[in-house]
Amino acid sequence: MAEGERNDGRALQASAGATTNGSTEQQQQRKCGGEKNAQALVVSEAGSDWTKRDHVGSLFPGIPDDIAIEHILTKVTWKSLCMLSTVSRGWRLAIQSRQVHRARMRNNSTRTLVSTAHLRKDNTGFAISLYDPAEFRWLLLPPIPDIRGGIPYGCGCVVLDGNLYVVGGLDDEKPRIDVYKLDLAACKRVWEKCATMRQGRRHFPCVVKDDKIYVFEPRVTFSGEVFDPQRNEWTDFGDISALASPPGPWRMTSIAATVDEEIFVHAEELYQVYNTYTGAWRQVPYPDYADEPWRHTLVVVDGQLYDLLPDSVQVYSVSTDSWTCVQRISYHFVDNISISAAVPLDGELLTLFTCFADDGVSGERLVSAAYISSGFGRPDCNLVWSRICSPFQYIMGGDFSRLCTIQL
Structure with missing residues (x-):
């Protein structure tokens, strides 16, 4: 084993804390008290094709590799897989070839993790971490080597085919055209550079549709670009001038x-709606709070589009082109709340709240925090929230497309 691999293995073992079979007491401590520091993710860089013929018995002595993968490696956590990829060349090749990930997908043994952008603990830049709700654990991802601040401020973050993409952002107040990806399904730690956009963007809408990444020009034309990862290229699309009554020049946020x-x-x-098949635009009014656009956040659950308002959950009907209130929201902890980002997670919603709060030291200030809902989708009761312990400070407002779910 190379010296670097041994060191990586030791570093990860030292930071991992509890293993997959950690005690219930340890998990409860994480849930109630949180972790003071996120665990740094250290995994191997090298990757190669792995075949059963070349590595029979290379994972566990006396056990065929296909059995080891199907019945053992599908049971461990993604964090543990990252550690195992540093043990030996055979482990690294099996994991980084995605052979293990494909088996986990077949056996429905993946977990849903949530990626979020946040401030570094020393406030010198920005970073991305993964939250594992099953273990109440935060995993700090490596920085992008080309970026002085770790990740660009105002970038777009999306997940596609097991890869985390970081798109655009700011570089010394200049919009960036750069695109990077990190192959999380293969437990890699090295960011790869993808084809650059044709135009620099920051604080912009960025979404995945039909295995492609769509980005929009957020300020004037509403035109955009679409990225095909199979061809590693960007092409132009759309132009809001096709609208019968162009509303411009509205400013888009990162919410989409x-x-x-x-x-x-x-x-x-209002909402600008782009049809990816016809290339046509249309407009959909807000359900409420039309003069306070920052109070709206979109989330899709089971194919239904929801708008999370300060006091209610509204669902959109395509057939009637209208919104309907389906649930009330309760906040027992603070006033002046707005939900800045949300993703579905195990039947509930994981959200980032932005609010004014008094910390008892510096007085009232704008803060952001992560919360998980309880009772989502039950019209007979109010939607309530529980705070998720986190060692990070989040970036407030519409500066990042900050929450993404990924199966690992």
Whole structure:
């Protein structure tokens, strides 16, 4: 084993804390008290094709590799897989070839993790971490080597085919055209550079539709680009001038969601809706709070589009082109709440709240925190929230497309 691999293995073992079979008491401590520091993710860089013929018995002595993968490696956590990829060349090749990930997908043994962008603990830049709700654990991802601040401020973050993509952002106040991806399904730690966009963007809508990444020009034309990862290339699409009554020049935020063949994009006074099949635009009014666009957040659950308002959950009907209140929201902890991002997680919603709160030291200030809902989808009761312990400070407002779910 190379010296670097041994060191990586030791570093990960030291930071991992509890294993997959950690005690219930340890898990409860994480849930109630949180972790003071996120665990740094250290995995192997090298990757290669792995075949059963070349590595029979290379994982566990005396056990065929296909059995080891199907019946053992599908049971461990993604964090443990990252550690195992540093043990030996055979482990690394099996995991980084995605052979193990494909088996986990076949056996329905993956977990849903949530990626979120946040401030570094020393406030010198930005980072991305994964939250594992099953273990109440945060996993800090490696920085992008080309970026002085770790990841670009104002970038778009999306997940596609087991890869985390970081798109655009700011570089010394100049919009970036760069695109990077990190192959999380293969437990890699090295960011790869993809084809660059034709135009630099920051604070922009960025979504995945039909295995492609769509980005929009958020300020004037509402035109955009679409990225095909198979061909590693960007092409132009759309132009809001096709609207019968162009509303411009509205400013889009980073909030967007896909439903069927359409992409709903959050603008200043309504939703701009782009049809990816016809290339046509249409407009959908807000369900409420039309003069306060920052109070709207979109989330798609089981194919239904929801708008999370300060006091209610509204669902959109395509057939009637209208919104309906399906549930009330309760906040027992603070006033002046707005939900800045949300994703579905195990039948509930994981959200980032932005609110004014008094910390008892510096007085009232704008803060952001992560919460999980309870009772989502039950019209007979109010939607309530529980705070998720986190060692990070989040970026407030519409600066990042900050929450993504990924199966690992």
